[in-house]
Amino acid sequence: EAGVTQSPTHLIKTRGQQATLRCSPISGHTSVYWYQQALGLGLQFLLWYDEGEERNRGNFPPRFSGRQFPNYSSELNVNALELEDSALYLCASSLTQTGGTEAFFGQGTRLTVV
Amino acid sequence: RKEVEQDPGPFNVPEGATVAFNCTYSNSASQSFFWYRQDCRKEPKLLMSVYSSGNEDGRFTAQLNRASQYISLLIRDSKLSDSATYLCVVNRNNAGNMLTFGGGTRLMVKP
Numbered sequence: 001e002a003g004v005t006q007s008p009t010h011l012i013k014t015r016g017q018q019a020t021l022r023c024s025p026i027s028g029h030t031s032v033y034w035y036q037q038a039l040g041l042g043l044q045f046l047l048w049y050d051e052g053e054e055r056n057r058g059n060f061p062p063r064f065s066g067r068q069f070p071n072y073s074s075e076l077n078v079n080a081l082e083l084e085d086s087a088l089y090l091c092a093s094s095l096t097q098t099g100g101t102e103a104f105f106g107q108g109t110r111l112t113v114v
Numbered sequence: 115r116k117e118v119e120q121d122p123g124p125f126n127v128p129e130g131a132t133v134a135f136n137c138t139y140s141n142s143a144s145q146s147f148f149w150y151r152q153d154c155r156k157e158p159k160l161l162m163s164v165y166s167s168g169n170e171d172g173r174f175t176a177q178l179n180r181a182s183q184y185i186s187l188l189i190r191d192s193k194l195s196d197s198a199t200y201l202c203v204v205n206r207n208n209a210g211n212m213l214t215f216g217g218g219t220r221l222m223v224k225p
Contacts, residue, residue, distance in 0.1 A: 033213060042122075042217035043158070043201070056212055090157055094213065102148050103203075103213050105157035 002027070004093050004106035012112045013081050021076040021109045025093030031055075032074040033094075033103060034066060038087040046089075049074055050096055081113045115140055118204050118216035126222045131192045135219045137185045137202030146205035147178055149187050151198045152218065158201055161187075192223045 005024045013019050025032050034046040045058035049068035063079040072093075078085055088110050092103040120137045127133050139147075147164035162169065164176040164185050175188040185202055202216035 035215075043215050045215070048212060088155070092158075092213075101146070101205075102160045102163065105159070107157050 004091060004104050006089075006091050006106035006109050008109060009107065010110050010112070012114060015081055015083060015113055017081050019078045019081060019085075019111055021078075021089050021091075021111070023074045023076070023091030023093075023106060025072050025074070025091075026104055028095065029093035029104075030072050030096045031094045031103075032068055032072065033092040034074070034076050035090045035092070036060075036087045037090060037108075038084075043090065047076065078111075083113050086111060086113045116217070117141060117214050118202055120200075120202050120216040120219045122217055122219060124220040124222050126224060127192055128224055129192055129194060131223075132188065132190045133192055133221060134189075135187045135200055135202075135221075137187075137216050137219075139183050139185070139202075139204045139214075141204070141206055142183065144183075144204045144206055147176075147185050148203040148205075149174075149176055149185075150201040150203055150215075152201060153198050158215075161200070189221075192221075194223050194225065197221055197223045 007022045031050040035043040047066050048056040052068050066076040068074045088108045090108045092105045094103040095101045118139050149161040150158040151161045152158040164178050168177040173190045177186045199218040199220045201218045204214050206212045
């Protein structure tokens with residue numbers, strides 16, 4: 001069974017440009033989480049989508065946005081890129097159950113802003 | 115106060131040592147708990163779930179104390195390959211299935 005897949009694996013953009021990152025969850029998973037991890041730092045929560053809706057948002061400016069498609073895949077958009085947006089962007093998926101289940105991560109997209 | 119807090123470390127231990135990490139969480143409605151491991155420049159991977167009665171997986175033991183709202187991870191007979199960052203994760207079931215990650219504790223096992 002395929003795990004969480006993210007594309008592209010690496011992305012180089014110029015300051016001021018826009019970046020689009022994509023995530024395909026594990027089949028059957030309806031929740032998708034996005035995290036930013038700058039070099040040497042912990043995971044910073046960005047966005048949580050479930051059943052096509054944004055459920056929660058971390059402390060990031062509005063130029064970080066995203067969406068979840070009917071097939072539960074997700075897209076993260078970062079507008080007006082800044083140098084400090086350079087980081088590993090991780091996507092994770094999980095089942096939506098009140099019992100609570102673990103999340104599985106993709107290998108990430110490494111974004112470099114120059 | 116952060117919702118899930120961990121000592122960032124690093125914990126520097128010799129091979130064969132026993133090391134313990136603690137994690138505290140602030141939301142008493144949290145119901146599911148996990149430990150993840152993250153190697154340098156890699157994605158986090160599930161190490162083990164944490165059950166109310168405590169659970170063991172080989173050299174790893176996880177425990178939960180709901181009254182004090184903390185979770186622990188014990189690693190016995192540390193190996194060089196255990197060097198990584200260990201992330202505590204809490205599921206806030208009263209907010210759907212929202213997973214919240216701690217900042218991680220870095221472990222370095224030395225020969």
